[in-house]
Amino acid sequence: MSETGLTSKKKVKNKGKLTVRDYITLGMMMILVYVIYTIIGLPLATTIIGNIFLHAVCSLLWGTVFMLMYVRVNKKWGPLIFGILIGIMQIFNLWITAVAIVIGAIVAEIIWQRWNKESFKTMTVCFSVQITSWYLGMFIPLIIIADIESIAAENYLELFTKVKELVVGPLFFVGLFSVITCTVIGAFIGKRLLKKHFEKAGLI
Amino acid sequence: MIELQNVSFSYDSSDEMILNNVNLSIKEGEFVLLVGNSGCGKTTITRFLNVLAPDFFEGELKGTVIVDGKNTNDVTIQEMSRSVGSVFQDPRSQFFTLDTTAELAFSCENVGLNRQDTIKRVVESAELINVTHLLGKSVFELSSGEKQAIALASACAHKPKILVLDEPSANLDQDAMVRLKHNLESLKTRGHTIVVSEHRIHYLKDLCDKVVHISNGVIESILTGDEFQKKSNEELNSSGLRSLSVDGLKKGLTQKTISAVHLEKDKKNLLVLEQVDFSYNRAEPLLKNINLSVNQGEIIGLIGNNGTGKTTLMELICGLKKQKSGNIYIGGKKVKAKSRIEQTYYVMQDSDYQLFTESVEKEIFLDNKKTESSVETGVEILKLMGLSDFLERHPASLSGGQKQRLSIAISFMKDVEIICFDEPTSGLDYNSMQRIVKLFKRLSSMGKGIIVATHDLEFITACCTAVYNM
Amino acid sequence: MTTNAIKRDTTKIVTETGSFFEEFDPRLKLLLVVCVSTLTFIAPTSKALLINYSIIVLLYMLSGLYRSGVKVIIFVSVFYTISLWEPSGASEWIKFALNLIGPLAIRIMSYFIMGTWMAGKMRIGDFVSSLEQMHIPKGIIITVAVVFRYLPTARDELYYISSTMKLRGIGISFKNIILHPIRTLEYSIIPLILRCLTIADELSVSAMTRGLDLETKRIPYREVKITIQEAVITIVILTIVVSSRFIT
Numbered sequence: 001m002s003e004t005g006l007t008s009k010k011k012v013k014n015k016g017k018l019t020v021r022d023y024i025t026l027g028m029m030m031i032l033v034y035v036i037y038t039i040i041g042l043p044l045a046t047t048i049i050g051n052i053f054l055h056a057v058c059s060l061l062w063g064t065v066f067m068l069m070y071v072r073v074n075k076k077w078g079p080l081i082f083g084i085l086i087g088i089m090q091i092f093n094l095w096i097t098a099v100a101i102v103i104g105a106i107v108a109e110i111i112w113q114r115w116n117k118e119s120f121k122t123m124t125v126c127f128s129v130q131i132t133s134w135y136l137g138m139f140i141p142l143i144i145i146a147d148i149e150s151i152a153a154e155n156y157l158e159l160f161t162k163v164k165e166l167v168v169g170p171l172f173f174v175g176l177f178s179v180i181t182c183t184v185i186g187a188f189i190g191k192r193l194l195k196k197h198f199e200k201a202g203l204i
Numbered sequence: 205m206i207e208l209q210n211v212s213f214s215y216d217s218s219d220e221m222i223l224n225n226v227n228l229s230i231k232e233g234e235f236v237l238l239v240g241n242s243g244c245g246k247t248t249i250t251r252f253l254n255v256l257a258p259d260f261f262e263g264e265l266k267g268t269v270i271v272d273g274k275n276t277n278d279v280t281i282q283e284m285s286r287s288v289g290s291v292f293q294d295p296r297s298q299f300f301t302l303d304t305t306a307e308l309a310f311s312c313e314n315v316g317l318n319r320q321d322t323i324k325r326v327v328e329s330a331e332l333i334n335v336t337h338l339l340g341k342s343v344f345e346l347s348s349g350e351k352q353a354i355a356l357a358s359a360c361a362h363k364p365k366i367l368v369l370d371e372p373s374a375n376l377d378q379d380a381m382v383r384l385k386h387n388l389e390s391l392k393t394r395g396h397t398i399v400v401s402e403h404r405i406h407y408l409k410d411l412c413d414k415v416v417h418i419s420n421g422v423i424e425s426i427l428t429g430d431e432f433q434k435k436s437n438e439e440l441n442s443s444g445l446r447s448l449s450v451d452g453l454k455k456g457l458t459q460k461t462i463s464a465v466h467l468e469k470d471k472k473n474l475l476v477l478e479q480v481d482f483s484y485n486r487a488e489p490l491l492k493n494i495n496l497s498v499n500q501g502e503i504i505g506l507i508g509n510n511g512t513g514k515t516t517l518m519e520l521i522c523g524l525k526k527q528k529s530g531n532i533y534i535g536g537k538k539v540k541a542k543s544r545i546e547q548t549y550y551v552m553q554d555s556d557y558q559l560f561t562e563s564v565e566k567e568i569f570l571d572n573k574k575t576e577s578s579v580e581t582g583v584e585i586l587k588l589m590g591l592s593d594f595l596e597r598h599p600a601s602l603s604g605g606q607k608q609r610l611s612i613a614i615s616f617m618k619d620v621e622i623i624c625f626d627e628p629t630s631g632l633d634y635n636s637m638q639r640i641v642k643l644f645k646r647l648s649s650m651g652k653g654i655i656v657a658t659h660d661l662e663f664i665t666a667c668c669t670a671v672y673n674m
Numbered sequence: 675m676t677t678n679a680i681k682r683d684t685t686k687i688v689t690e691t692g693s694f695f696e697e698f699d700p701r702l703k704l705l706l707v708v709c710v711s712t713l714t715f716i717a718p719t720s721k722a723l724l725i726n727y728s729i730i731v732l733l734y735m736l737s738g739l740y741r742s743g744v745k746v747i748i749f750v751s752v753f754y755t756i757s758l759w760e761p762s763g764a765s766e767w768i769k770f771a772l773n774l775i776g777p778l779a780i781r782i783m784s785y786f787i788m789g790t791w792m793a794g795k796m797r798i799g800d801f802v803s804s805l806e807q808m809h810i811p812k813g814i815i816i817t818v819a820v821v822f823r824y825l826p827t828a829r830d831e832l833y834y835i836s837s838t839m840k841l842r843g844i845g846i847s848f849k850n851i852i853l854h855p856i857r858t859l860e861y862s863i864i865p866l867i868l869r870c871l872t873i874a875d876e877l878s879v880s881a882m883t884r885g886l887d888l889e890t891k892r893i894p895y896r897e898v899k900i901t902i903q904e905a906v907i908t909i910v911i912l913t914i915v916v917s918s919r920f921i922t
Binding site for chain 1: 819888
């Protein structure tokens with residue numbers, strides 16, 4: 001056993017289970033998600049239109065981060081924990097959205113465990129499910145606001161109803177379509193960047 | 205205490221053997237220094253002691269490594285950490301918590317000690333390493349020397365018998381290095397076995413019992429501390445090691461204190477700073493009444509402890525920051541920050557922030573269009589820096605020293621007259637340092653003005669034309 | 675000073691505790707954040723909104739965050755005034771927008787404001803300890819700790835990267851975004867991702883060589899537990915905030 005050192009018991013024990021290194025890597029990837037959200041997402045969030053396309057735009061960059069995370073932490077429970085973390089981040093913003101994000105994380109994890117973890121298709125689908133659930137979750141507070149604000153804006157009820165119908169109507173579907181499309185595009189961008197840089201540098 | 209028997213090792217990421225049939229034995233309480241140029245394998249040896257190789261930095265290990273009676277194949281990194289405390293080169297990414305006291309308690313808590321014992325050990329460690337005045341502070345408020353001291357105190361808190369340090373002095377100024385030496389001395393007196401891998405060896409020469417010189421994966425020589433001290437600088441330099449005695453190196457060099465500089469009326473020098481002030485907040489001005497002039501071909505060294513504003517001054521010169529008052533002239537004309545960015549270049553201490561592309565070749569030509577002459581220059585400078593064989597390699601796959609040399613090489617390609625360098629030789633071995641000296645002399649002969657902040661006395665003696673004390 | 679006296683001094687420094695709200699149990703703080711911000715968000719009347727925000731400002735002041743507390747007061751006053759503003763001659767749309775933005779902003783920001791209150795003066799170690807007491811798996815706690823620890827650093831890292839980009843002529847300028855959008859984006863994100871990977875590895879190495887594993891139960895050197903006073907105060911605050919909904 002001492003000659004090659006390869007048949008050490010420790011190595012076999014840890015295979016497949018998340019290690020300290022994996023958890024720390026998840027943390028740093030989370031920071032990347034948050035930084036992109038802060039720099040690109042939050043400025044967009046100041047307008048209602050921006051809010052609808054926020055996730056789509058950010059997904060173009062998030063794709064790389066998620067792909068890297070899936071490849072580096074290619075084990076069970078990775079997507080679930082990552083999704084829960086994104087949910088926690090939203091507790092300080094809008095916690096109702098957090099619930100939707102966590103549901104998305106659970107769905108993503110189920111897909112992750114059932115399909116082949118090493119295939120690009122699986123990663124793309126999990127990524128898309130996660131971000132789309134965030135988008136959907138964002139709409140719940142908008143609907144709640146609508147109920148409350150109609151009390152405050154009595155004079156403008158007509159206008160308000162029009163805006164609400166627009167937002168919770170066709171725009172919702174436009175936004176949904178763009179989120180799903182952009183997550184797929186983002187995943188492809190991620191795959192390309194991973195090959196160009198990270199694989200070449202020997203980091204994955 | 206520590207035994208390496210017929211050890212050979214190759215990392216999974218490369219085919220070559222980094223260590224070849226190494227035999228080494230270290231007794232309890234010994235202070236051992238590992239020296240050799242970059243890539244010789246000394247860091248790998250330190251990684252055997254804390255089981256980072258082969259558990260974290262995966263590779264094939266042949267032979268046996270026994271540390272504190274345990275075969276490293278049979279224990280995990282965490283289990284071995286009870287006997288071995290580790291300190292690494294970059295204190296920034298070593299901290300797990302946000303305040304110093306929690307950082308010291310970290311290792312004790314991880315081991316599962318109860319509250320009373322943890323507090324006792326934190327107190328003992330803080331007093332031993334003289335960091336009691338830093339307790340309770342945020343890690344963001346510490347200088348690099350203070351960070352390194354906290355990292356050391358944290359590594360010692362759970363009282364491991366062995367301490368392993370990998371180039372601990374790389375980012376430290378002179379004062380911090382002296383404090384590090386005293387701390388290591390205290391630890392040695394307490395009976396710890398200490399293994400240090402280093403380039404800057406002069407500050408440890410009185411402490412080491414054994415000096416192991418490694419070259420190309422084999423042990424070239426093992427000398428006692430006394431035998432090693434007798435070696436002359438020339439002998440050491442010819443085997444690629446840094447000098448042992450660096451005290452006498454500053455003779456004959458123009459030295460001025462930066463606040464006492466009297467500016468000549470002639471503003472036609474390459475770069476002139478006139479009564480420049482800068483502060484980060486309304487309270488303490490970091491830079492006050494700075495007067496500085498740099499002529500063509502001059503290589504100005506900025507020395508002084510960390511925190512005195514060397515980096516800030518260079519950022520000011522290069523237009524990354526705006527001065528609160530005073531004027532900056534380039535080539536006789538007053539220039540604002542925005543145009544300073546275009547007329548200067550700044551090589552930072554950490555090359556990770558300065559490399560952007562996927563190949564060394566692309567990196568070199570990133571800033572300018574590829575013309576015949578620029579291609580010639582590029583090829584030449586890569587040769588000078590010893591990077592010609594790495595044209596297709598991704599910069600992130602290079603070693604730290606190679607990245608540093610690439611970062612510095614890029615400055616050669618820039619069509620600017622003034623270049624600032626922040627610690628270009630930190631962590632570099634003797635041969636790499638000489639390459640940088642050659643590059644600086646080339647830049648100087650091309651008429652450029654160079655400002656370099658450095659703690660490296662050997663380097664200053666080799667190429668600086670004047671030195672300013674911050 | 676004798677060695678024993680010095681030792682006692684250091685021990686005092688290590689074991690010293692802060693003010694009441696500094697030591698306030700993080701779990702209760704989290705409960706307050708979630709409940710107060712949500713109830714503020716769905717406050718039915720302006721009066722209820724005002725009462726809720728009074729509680730919020732009170733929490734700020736009691737925690738010693740005076741300057742931030744004043745900022746909150748200014749924020750609420752400004753946006754409340756905006757919502758009452760009806761400039762004559764302005765179109766319907768503008769009046770509608772002004773009427774909407776005020777209350778909307780005040781409500782949405784309650785989350786950020788409460789979040790900031792929780793984060794101010796809270797030690798991350800205490801937060802981690804309370805997560806452990808809630809029996810959250812150690813791995814997740816490690817990840818959360820890493821995020822809190824390195825989030826502030828991310829800003830500095832971006833500064834260094836963008837500085838170099840400016841120096842090398844590939845900076846985030848108007849010209850570059852229009853002419854070379856993909857390239858500029860690539861240059862700004864790749865070094866950051868590489869740095870995060872490097873930090874992840876170096877931090878793992880530093881933590882593992884100091885014994886961090888997934889099995890050992892950590893006993894924090896600072897005690898974190900819910901006291902009766904803290905529980906009472908939490909209940910009082912929640913009662914006030916909930917009952918504000920029924921004030922006409």
